Amino acid sequence: MSGRAPRPALRTPRPAGVGTAALALAVAAAVAAAPAVAEPIAIVGATVHVKPGQVVAGATVIVDGGKVTAVGVGVRPPAGARVIDGAGKVVTAGLIEPLSGVGLIGIDQEGPANDGRLGPRDEVHDDPVHAAYEARDGFDPRGVSVAVARAGGLTLVVAAPSGGLLAGQSAAWTLDGAIEPVRAPLAMHGQLGAGGGAAAGGSRGRAIALLREVLDDARAYGRDRAAFERNARRRMIADRLDLEALQPVLRGAVPLVVAVHAEADIRAALRVARDFRLRLVIAGGAEAWRVAPELARARVPVVLDPTDNLPRMLEAGDVRADAAAILARAGVAVAVSTLGKSAEARTLRQLAGVAVAGGLTWDQGLAAVTTVPATIYGLAGRGTVERGAIADLVVWSGDPLELTSAAEVVLIGGAIQPTVDHQTRLLERYRTLPPRP
């Protein structure tokens, strides 16, 4: 398991043998398909989940200038608005995936198409700290997984790296091909437990000790950068850019999202967070339900995959299918996630549905993929269809958490998104087979 140094996204995938004319056509087509924000949009007569717990039947949503300008029953579409018939449809905020590989991972097992999974150790520095790595540098807004995820009703992902003790910093990115992220760096990501221990070259406890050491180094560095530059500091276990990247974490400006599963490790993470005054978020959290009251008291949210009900980890075997419900009942903010997957991102709403089947209320299920992730990362104006919200929203054929429903119209920043992706093109090509020779 050798790690890879982060690499910038300089790929320009282009079909081999495409001539200039064809390329010009393709560019023209892309421009034509590019969403136009100009005209207002009215979704009329839909069941609108303004936010979890607030549902209005037969409502109209007006989108203008990239925002929701009105929502309610009897709202009249403005002149010149593009009207979408919402009869029998359900409107929710676009889904937000709180831990995603979308845009970072094109093909999981192909190194050049994967900027999400860093090795446990950095090839260059041979240490488990990649704090300076920014997902922003690897994110491909035109990546193959972006449009497929969007077709599943996702409008924003937290593109997060994984690997090592500290994997680096995530970026919040809308799935409309935007060149720039909504925010980056968004959060620091890392792991404890057996994975963190392996990266740290030892046990799970070694991972905790190393995390404290790195944070302590970063704090010392932040207090006197000049001393570091004069080489008048004791040896530090992380590089300068890593120490720099940890400053916002120490200030509490960005959360530290830690993949951690065993109760003991979660409690240790809580102690580290208290000692360094960090904004902690638990990811995975197989045994987090056992620490539910403490997590609620410390206002530490949990990002989890509710299908992960197997005692797979030797160190964290006390796993149960109703963990999300136990956490929510205790007052913990629960977000649902594929935990870093890319190709499977579109299953996010199924995961929310599974959490509901496992005991979350339906509103908690919707919140787990809309408002809760927005709150965890401080993404103001996202995750709801309230007046004034950024118009990232989805018109569904039915219950968005239900397997047979589909995202029919996806709006990001008020713009209707194209529904073409690698898979729809393949379907088109092979819907009818050529005659056999």
Added chain:
Amino acid sequence: MRKALRTIVYNRTSMSTRRALTACAAVLVAAGPGCGERPAPATPRPPDEPKLDVVAPWIDTAGFQPRGVVPAALPLSAALENIAAPTVAIRGATILTATGRRIERGTIVLERGAITALGGAEVEVPFGARVVDGAGKFVTPGLIDTHSHLGVYAAPSSRAHNDGNEATKPVTARARAAYGYWPQDPQIARAVAGGVTAALILPGSANLIGGHGFTVAMRPGRTVDEVAFPGAPPTLKMACGENPKRVHGDKGGPSTRMGVYAAFRAAFHEAAAYAGKRAAHASARAQWEARRARAAELDARAPDGKKIAGEPAPEPPAIDLDLETLAAVLRGEVLVQVHCYRGDEMAHMIAIAKELGFTIRSFHHALEAYKIRDRLAAEGIAVNTWADWWGFKLEAYDGIPENAALVTEQGGRATIHSDSPIGIQRLNQEAAKALAAGRRAGVALDDDAALRWITAHPAWVLGIDTVTGTLEVGKRADVVLWSGPPFSVYTRAELVLVGGEIGFDRATGLRPSDHELGVGAVGGAP
């Protein structure tokens, strides 16, 4: 040893006599008894000849073969009888049979491990039956997963539990998933709770020919024979494409797809040659046995008590367990299961199977099946795929959610498989997604067609469709009672009957494996 014996034999049978005897035996083999009498000795024995009573014995090499008794293969009908199973009747449920028949407010009766009655409210419930109220609920056949590594990659995940890939050489046809299967894997009970009543446990895809699959009745057990699906036919796992290349490329190959298919062809050519040697030996041995029998007959009748010198049995070819397995494939005794993603590669496998003279039962994963669905339907090869997994590697790049639907539309046989201890817990949800994608693409599919993807069709892939996979009187009591429509995300299995026994009852909860007992919430820790 045998040679030495022969040299000290005092040979009282001349060469010509021996030749006559051999010819006589050959006639015996061809036409049965009736060979002539022993020829008279050519010359009288000299009186001073030493009296050595050593005669070459009839050395039977079969005596050096393993002596274990192979248990008689059970007939599939053994899956239909379970005297320990309780009598259960579910009433008032919507029954989806996977035969096209749908019964509203139906009744199903299960006795001694089989379905004994199926119909509407008029069906009588036997005395003493456990009656389950199914009002507002749904009944389906037990779900069947054609591709699982439960037990061979057991939880907790550990090197100690990696028993699914004998990745030491590209052809390990001799390996058996049953030997890697841990019947106390905690994942088993969770799969049952997802409505799964049978599965094909396969070796992984590291090798070209990974070994025998293991068809299980989905329930924990003490030993594998307790959980084997009674009478299920043998299966063999093969894999093409990236995985064998990746695993073996750096240790002797194959390292390319050229090498992959060359190795498949070479393995089956070798198996065919081996089968030829075995047949030649069998024939030679039959002749030897006939000669031995005839000699015994003549010896018994010899007035002078003299015996005819024996011959060693023809030497059998060395047993090769890999080639034994492949020879069985060539004889059509094994259901061949091939892991293959790309359409062009499936076509290679079909061509190789035709060249070597075997049939492929089904392709697994088969994300590009939709591209060659005309061929697959024409060949009668089933397609096991996912609803929406794709893109994790290059050969999986062209997967589309309409795959199963398009294969079905073509008249092919599709299944939704899991290849995952998580996915196996919700095959019904995966089928629902594939169904919805197909309908959106304009494929006319009813719910029963999608139900067959996870019941009747997988039963066919495993060769157990005559006893399970549908709800019909006389079939095995593999039955699930669902809390609601099986294709809803909110629906959960409430009662799962595996061969008539209660595999899961939501009222009593998950049965912990031995490994979990007393530890953790599921294990009942205080």
